[in-house]
Amino acid sequence: MILEEATPSTDQELNPWHAAEIRFDEAAERLGLDDGLRKILRSPATEITVHIPVQLDDGRLEVFTGYRVQHSIARGPAKGGIRFAPDVTLDEVRALASWMTWKCAVVNIPFGGAKGGVVCDPSVLSQGELERITRRYTAELIDFIGPERDVPAPDMNTNEQTMAWIMDTYSMHKRSTVTAVVTGKPFQLGGSRGRREATGRGCMIVALQALRKFGLEPNETRVVIQGFGNVGGMAAKLMARAGFKIVCVIEVDGAVYNPHGLDIPALMAHRAETGSILDFKEAENLPREEALYLDCDILLPAAKENVITSHNADRIRAKILCEGANGPTTAAADRILEERKIFVVPDILANAGGVTVSYFEWVQDREGFFWNEQLVNGRLEEIMVNSFRDVVAYAEKHGVNNRTAAYMLALDRVAFAIKLRGIYA
Numbered sequence: 001m002i003l004e005e006a007t008p009s010t011d012q013e014l015n016p017w018h019a020a021e022i023r024f025d026e027a028a029e030r031l032g033l034d035d036g037l038r039k040i041l042r043s044p045a046t047e048i049t050v051h052i053p054v055q056l057d058d059g060r061l062e063v064f065t066g067y068r069v070q071h072s073i074a075r076g077p078a079k080g081g082i083r084f085a086p087d088v089t090l091d092e093v094r095a096l097a098s099w100m101t102w103k104c105a106v107v108n109i110p111f112g113g114a115k116g117g118v119v120c121d122p123s124v125l126s127q128g129e130l131e132r133i134t135r136r137y138t139a140e141l142i143d144f145i146g147p148e149r150d151v152p153a154p155d156m157n158t159n160e161q162t163m164a165w166i167m168d169t170y171s172m173h174k175r176s177t178v179t180a181v182v183t184g185k186p187f188q189l190g191g192s193r194g195r196r197e198a199t200g201r202g203c204m205i206v207a208l209q210a211l212r213k214f215g216l217e218p219n220e221t222r223v224v225i226q227g228f229g230n231v232g233g234m235a236a237k238l239m240a241r242a243g244f245k246i247v248c249v250i251e252v253d254g255a256v257y258n259p260h261g262l263d264i265p266a267l268m269a270h271r272a273e274t275g276s277i278l279d280f281k282e283a284e285n286l287p288r289e290e291a292l293y294l295d296c297d298i299l300l301p302a303a304k305e306n307v308i309t310s311h312n313a314d315r316i317r318a319k320i321l322c323e324g325a326n327g328p329t330t331a332a333a334d335r336i337l338e339e340r341k342i343f344v345v346p347d348i349l350a351n352a353g354g355v356t357v358s359y360f361e362w363v364q365d366r367e368g369f370f371w372n373e374q375l376v377n378g379r380l381e382e383i384m385v386n387s388f389r390d391v392v393a394y395a396e397k398h399g400v401n402n403r404t405a406a407y408m409l410a411l412d413r414v415a416f417a418i419k420l421r422g423i424y425a
Contacts, residue, residue, distance in 0.1 A: 013306075013309060013310060013330045013331070013332045014305075014306045014309070014330065015091055016091065016092050016095035016096070016305050016306070016327050017091040017092070017094045017095040017098075018091075018331070019095065019327060019330055019331040020094075020095040020098050020099065020327075021042070022331040023331055023334075023403065023404070023407050024041070024042060024098070024407065024411070026404055026407070027404055027407035027408045027410075027411050028041070028411060030398065030400065030404065030408055031408055031411055031412060031415075033411065033415060037415050037418065037419075040418060040423075041072075041411060041414060041415060041418075044069050044070065044071045044094055044097060044098070045070050045071060045072060045073060045078075045112075046068075046069070046070040046144065047067070047068075047069050047070075047090070047094070048067065048068045048069070048070075048141065048144060049065065049066070049067055049090070050065070050066045050067075050068075050137065050140040050141065051063050051064070051065055051066075052064045052065070052066055052118070052133060052136045052137055052140065053136070054129065054132045054133050054136060055132070056129055057126050057128060057129060064118055064119060064120050064133055064137075065118070065119045066116070066117065066118040066119070066137045066140065066141075067088065067090055067093045067116060067117050067118075068082075068093075068114065068115075068116040068141055068144060068145075068150070069090070069093045069094050069096075069097040069114060069115055069116070070097065070112070070113075070114045070144070070150055071094075071097035071098045071100065071101045071112065071113040071114060071115075072098075072101040072112035072113050072414060073112040073149075074112055074414050074417045074418050074421065075104065075105065075110055075111065075112055075413070075414060075417045076104075076109075076110035076111045076112055077111060077112065077146075077147065077148055077149055077150055077151055078097075078100075078111070078112045078113060078114035078149065078150040078151070079100060079104060079111035079112065079113065079114060079150075079151050079153070079355060079358065079359075080096065080097055080100040080113055080114035080115040080116065080152065080153065080155075081096075081115060081116070081152065081153045081154055081155025081156075081158070081184075082115075082116035082117065082118070082137075082152050082153070082154070082155055082158050082162070082166075083115075083116070083117045083118075083155035083156035083157060083158060084117070084118050084120050084122050084130070084133075084156070084157040084158055084162075085117065085119070085120075085121075085122075085156055085157055086119060086120065086121040087119075088117035088118065088119045092117070092305070093115045093116065093117050094115075095327065096115035096326055096327075097113050097114050097115040098113060099113065099326055099327065099347065099348055100112075100113030100114060100115060100355070101113030101410070101414060102348045102406070102407060102410035102411070102414075103347075103348040103349075103351075103352045103355055103410075104352075104355060104359075105409070105410035105411075105413040105414050106348050106349050106352060106387055106390075106391065106406050106409060106410045107349075107352045107355070107356050107383050107384070107387045108383075108387070108413065109355070109356060109359040109383075110359075111151070111355070111359065112414075114150050114152075115155075116137075116141075116152060116155075117155075118133060118137055120133060122157045130162070131165055134162055134165045134166060134169075135165055135166075135169045138165070138166045138169040138170060139169060139173070142169075142170065142173050145170065145181060146170070146178070146181055147178065147180035147181055147362070147365075147366065151180070151181065151182060151183060151358075151362055152166060152181075152182050152183075153182060153183045153184045153354075153355070153358050154184040156304075159184075160184060160185060160186045160191065160196075161186075163182045163183070163184045163185045163186075163191075164185055164186055164189055166181065166182050167179060167181055167182050167185060167189060167190075170182075179365040180362055180365035180366050183195070183358035183359075183361040183362055184358060184361070185361070190361070190364070190365045191361060192357055192358075192360050192361035192364055192370070192371070192376060193370070193371065193372065193373040193376050194357055194360075194373045194376035194377050194380065195354075195357045195358065195360075195361055195376075196230065196234070197234050197238065198353045198354045198356065198357035198358075198380060199230070199231045199234070199235075199324065199351050199353045199354035200230070200231050200232070200233070200234025200235035200236075200237070200238055200302075200324070200353070201234070201235075201238055201353050201377065201380060202350065202351060202352055202353015202354065202356065202380065202384050203231070203235040203239075203300060203302070203322055203324045203350055203351060203353065204235055204238045204239050204242060204244075205353070205380070205381055205384040205385060205388075206322060206345050206349060206350050206384055206388050207223075207239065207244070207298055207300070207320070207322050207345070208242070209384075209385060209388040209389075210298075210320045210322065210343060210345055210388075211320075213343065213392075214297075214319060214320070214343070216297060217243075218239075218242050218243035218244045218245075219243045219244075219245065220245075220297075221244050221245060221297045221298060222245050222247045222259075222295075222296040222297045222298070223236075223239060223244050223245065223246045223247065223248075223296060223297065223298045223299075223300060224247060224248040224249075224250070224291065224292070224294050224296045224298070224299050224300070224318070225246060225248070225249050225250065225300045225302060225324075226250040226288075226291075226292060226299070226300070226301045226302060226303050226307060226328075227250070227251070227301065227302035227303035227324070227325065228249050228250075228251050228267075228271070228277060229302070229303075231302040231324045231325065231351065231354075232249070232300070232302030232303065232324060233268065235300060235302060235324055236249060236262075236264045236267075237264050237265070237268070240261075240262075240264040240265075244298075245260070245261040246261055246262050246264055247259055247260075247261060247262065247294070247296060248262070248286070248291050248294055248296070249262060249264075249267065249277055250288045250291045250292060251276070251277050251288070252288070253276055253277075253278060253288075254276075254277075254278050254285055254286065254287060254288050254291075255277075255285070255286040255287070255288050255290075255291035256277050256278065256280045256283040256284070256285060256286070257283060257284045257285075257286050257291060257294070258282060258283045258284065262280070262283060263282070266280075266281075267280055267283075292307070292312070292315075292316070293312075293315045293316065293317055294317065295317045296317065296318050296319075297318065297319050297320060298318060298319070298320045298321075298322055299316060299318035299320070299321050299322070300322045300323075300324050301321075301323060301324060301325050301328035301329075302324030302325050302351075303325050303328070304325060304328070305325065305326060305327035305328060306327065306328070306330055307325070307328040307329070308321075308328060308329040308330065308333045308337070309329075309330045309332065309333050310330065310332035310333050310336065312333075313329075313333035313336035313337055313340075314336055314340070316337070316340075316342065318342060319342065319343060320342070320343045320344075320345065321337065321342050321343070321344045321345065322345045322350050323344070323345060323346055323347035323350045323351065324347075324350060324351050325347065325351065326347050326351065327347060328347065329344070329347075334401070334403060338401045343402070344401065344402050344403055345388070345402065346391075346402055346403040346406045348406050348407070348410065349387055349388065349391055349402075349406050352384070352387065353380055353384060356380055356383050356384070357376060357380055360376055360379065360380075390409060391405050391406045391409060392405070394406075394408060394409050
């Protein structure tokens, strides 16, 4: 029996670790997991806080706080991105690490979950300052990361260059070139073809699978995308190419809307030229809050956490919610979306394309043998399609929504691995 949850305060609702715990508890209860396994699965294996002294370009010394949380290594090395942002918190990193555990289990790749972050504002830091922060952060974590232990990747405000600095710093300490210590690297340093597009491509693949549930064709499907960065921008580009009608793109400074569909390559060129998506030809500017509630077939949030909450979930007018971001929907909003019969493709499935191709990159680095892009994309599609079908079948079998089904499937796989391994004492 699932107990009714008391309405959380706003602070509680927006705490990603709180949301992760609620969803974990529901899935664990439905699976009938015993208390001991719940304690193991709920608790991060390792939490690391480091304080990073860095000399800024003007000669001042500053100390930045960094985190790395390794949630689980039951199914393999920990895996997860590193983000640089002024609002990074340990609770956020904990939640993201646990979601990585469940995400890797949902797509059935042999990783556990981790996440890292540094509290800083990249917009006011020079390239040299970012490099020094990255290298010192890596040096502080040198005994905790590695191809067999914990494999970082890019996340918010980090990129291929960041991963190259981490790989180089780690390699200098190990006195040999260790390409498999990170994924999301430049191709010239052991990165994988198709990695940059992987998260957006994964979103497109599961969106196509969801359309089949509704008997829709891509050219009949109106899509609203929130976020036009690597995930949202790539999803928009690939979905438009596949025939989807991208009617609205939302960014931090506003949104652009065309009911007949936006020309995505032209919009990308417009932003590159002007620095904004606003005032795009043949499109209407809209306030970003209003744009989120447009009538559409697919809403694809691809920015940050806590976009859809108990305060606005009743205003979402999409048939399908495809979560390109991590944690865009709060736990309190889940019930509202379910009552309104919105078909949710949860984040731990929808945006798992990135970690899947990161797994491919790790495999290629360890083999020293690299695949062409057709092979990468084909294997990604196979895993995403099979994982979508697994989650939907699990939901139908157990009479639950897709998010609960994804968590149940993931918890079941991780718990099974722990049972097989036993507890070392």
